[in-house]
Amino acid sequence: xxxxxxxxxxxxxxxxxxxxxxxxxxxxxxxxxxxxxxxxxxxxxxxxxxxxxxxxxxxxxxxxxxxxxxxxxxxxxxxxxxxxxxxxxxxxxxxxxxxxxxxxxxxxxx
Amino acid sequence: xxxxxxxxxxxxxxxxxxxxxxxxxxxxxxxxxxxxxxxxxxxxxxxxxxxxxxxxxxxxxxxxxxxxxxxxxxxxxxxxxxxxxxxxxxxxxxxxxxxxxxxxxxxxxxxxxxxxx
Numbered sequence: 001x002x003x004x005x006x007x008x009x010x011x012x013x014x015x016x017x018x019x020x021x022x023x024x025x026x027x028x029x030x031x032x033x034x035x036x037x038x039x040x041x042x043x044x045x046x047x048x049x050x051x052x053x054x055x056x057x058x059x060x061x062x063x064x065x066x067x068x069x070x071x072x073x074x075x076x077x078x079x080x081x082x083x084x085x086x087x088x089x090x091x092x093x094x095x096x097x098x099x100x101x102x103x104x105x106x107x108x109x110x
Numbered sequence: 111x112x113x114x115x116x117x118x119x120x121x122x123x124x125x126x127x128x129x130x131x132x133x134x135x136x137x138x139x140x141x142x143x144x145x146x147x148x149x150x151x152x153x154x155x156x157x158x159x160x161x162x163x164x165x166x167x168x169x170x171x172x173x174x175x176x177x178x179x180x181x182x183x184x185x186x187x188x189x190x191x192x193x194x195x196x197x198x199x200x201x202x203x204x205x206x207x208x209x210x211x212x213x214x215x216x217x218x219x220x221x222x223x224x225x226x227x
């Protein structure tokens with residue numbers, strides 16, 4: 001079973017617009033991570049936010065974490081065609097395991 | 111380039127056969143993780159090794175086994191293959207487990223795409 005659930009499943013936006021996706025999880029966590037996967041390629045780590053952090057930034061990425069609601073959001077600002085990919089949240093609810101959600105597929109239209 | 115190398119990139123085989131997937135982690139990384147990605151199941155954690163020892167087990171079938179060798183490379187063995195085993199198999203590495211087994215950033219290889227006919 002998957003710990004995280006991303007919402008929406010798919011997102012289509014115009015270049016330059018912002019993209020927001022959400023992740024909900026079921027049990028308490030140590031940290032939450034976001035990864036990007038281009039079609040058929042390996043996953044690439046984007047950002048890690050610890051359970052005692054509420055917000056984190058990395059370039060055009062902004063991640064928030066609300067442990068009371070067991071949810072996180074990933075915002076990509078000023079999207080580019082190269083941002084077209086699937087985005088996954090991952091949590092380490094159990095020692096030594098990182099569990100991934102089903103992902104959000106983002107398409108950025110030129 | 112993540113520094114994690116997986117071979118082979120593509121593999122086509124028949125039901126009932128056995129295959130071995132190989133992973134070389136990033137230089138210096140002691141932990142290796144194996145994941146299976148399929149359309150219907152998503153990304154499923156299979157197993158994790160740290161410095162040669164099994165640390166965590168996920169949804170790994172009894173027909174599957176893995177090991178990590180002294181040089182830290184890892185192999186995933188899949189036997190008695192079924193059509194449903196067709197998937198992308200990823201290996202990922204990380205330097206070491208964090209405090210209390212917390213998992214930090216993982217570095218993924220490009221995967222081995224297995225097709226069972």
